[in-house]
Amino acid sequence: MPDQGSTTRPPDRRAARWTGQRTKRRAEFVEAAIAAIGEYGPAVSTEQIAARAGVARPQLYRHFRDAEELHRAVGRRAAELIVAEMAPLLSRPGGAPARMIDQAVRTLVRWLAEHANLYRYVTQRAIAGAGGRQDVVADIKTTLGTQLSALLGGYLAAFDLDRRIAEPIAFGLVGFVESATGRWLSEPGSLTEEELADYLASWVWGTLDHVLRSAGVSVDPDQPFPL
Known part of the structure; x- marks a missing residue:
């Protein structure tokens, strides 16, 4: 009789899929930031980066805690x-x-x-x-x-x-x-x-x-x- 107190949960494929999508999206934002830096220079704003990525500025901060984290990435x-x-x-x-x-x-x-x-x-x-x-x-x-x-x-x-x-x-x-x-x-x-x-x-x-x-x-x- 199986032990009722020890159940093995199946892997959460949705969580893994979301993590993969989030990582991919972050990478896309970083590439957009690099392109914006090339166009606008080192004083580029987050608004310009967001525009280059084709999103509104607040959407950047769903993937980065703040501008500093984006800078580091x-x-x-x-x-x-x-x-x-x-x-x-x-x-x-x-x-x-x-x-x-x-x-x-x-x-x-x-x-x-x-x-x-x-x-x-x-x-x-x-x-x-x-x-x-x-x-x-x-x-x-x-x-x-x-x-x-x-x-x-x-x-x-x-x-x-x-x-x-x-x-x-x-x-x-x-x-x-x-x-x-x-x-x-x-x-x-x-x-x-x-x-x-x-x-x-x-x-x-x-x-x-x-x-x-x-x-x-x-x-x-x-x-x-x-x-």
Whole structure:
């Protein structure tokens, strides 16, 4: 005779379906927000975001507690996009260092330039430092720096060099390129995007070349590194 005191309830498919629909709808609102930021700039209003999503403003707040939660969701999505763009270039060993550096630097500069309003939206809220928004910018740099550190560590080990220096080099280079590009977006002057990428790539290689030469290692930047 079955135990009357222990009944197993079937899964609530309606609740699961509602959760899935809610998650999908939130993602759609975030994409609408990114599109609105691209159109109206980093000072975009929630009214403009709602209009872009094709809903009334109060409907946004059925899916986000407040504007701050929407800001954080946009920031996380921006981080996902930029990391997805850069990850293949920072996790794939092999190839000539000059080409690898050029591809990585040019990709980062191009992405930031193409998404300048989104970048400003995220960084301006990071500067404000409210609601933990600083974490979005820090997470992007941390993820890229960690990936580059692993790549550099492998090459340093191949040359029998101290791979402990890979992390400070990697994080320094990521911060350098991001900061220089951010400043250029605000004050480009007469420098073109291509010229900026060329200069940054050469400076990055100059840093790495100095590290290697200081340890007595000389390499040809146009020849593949040892794996």
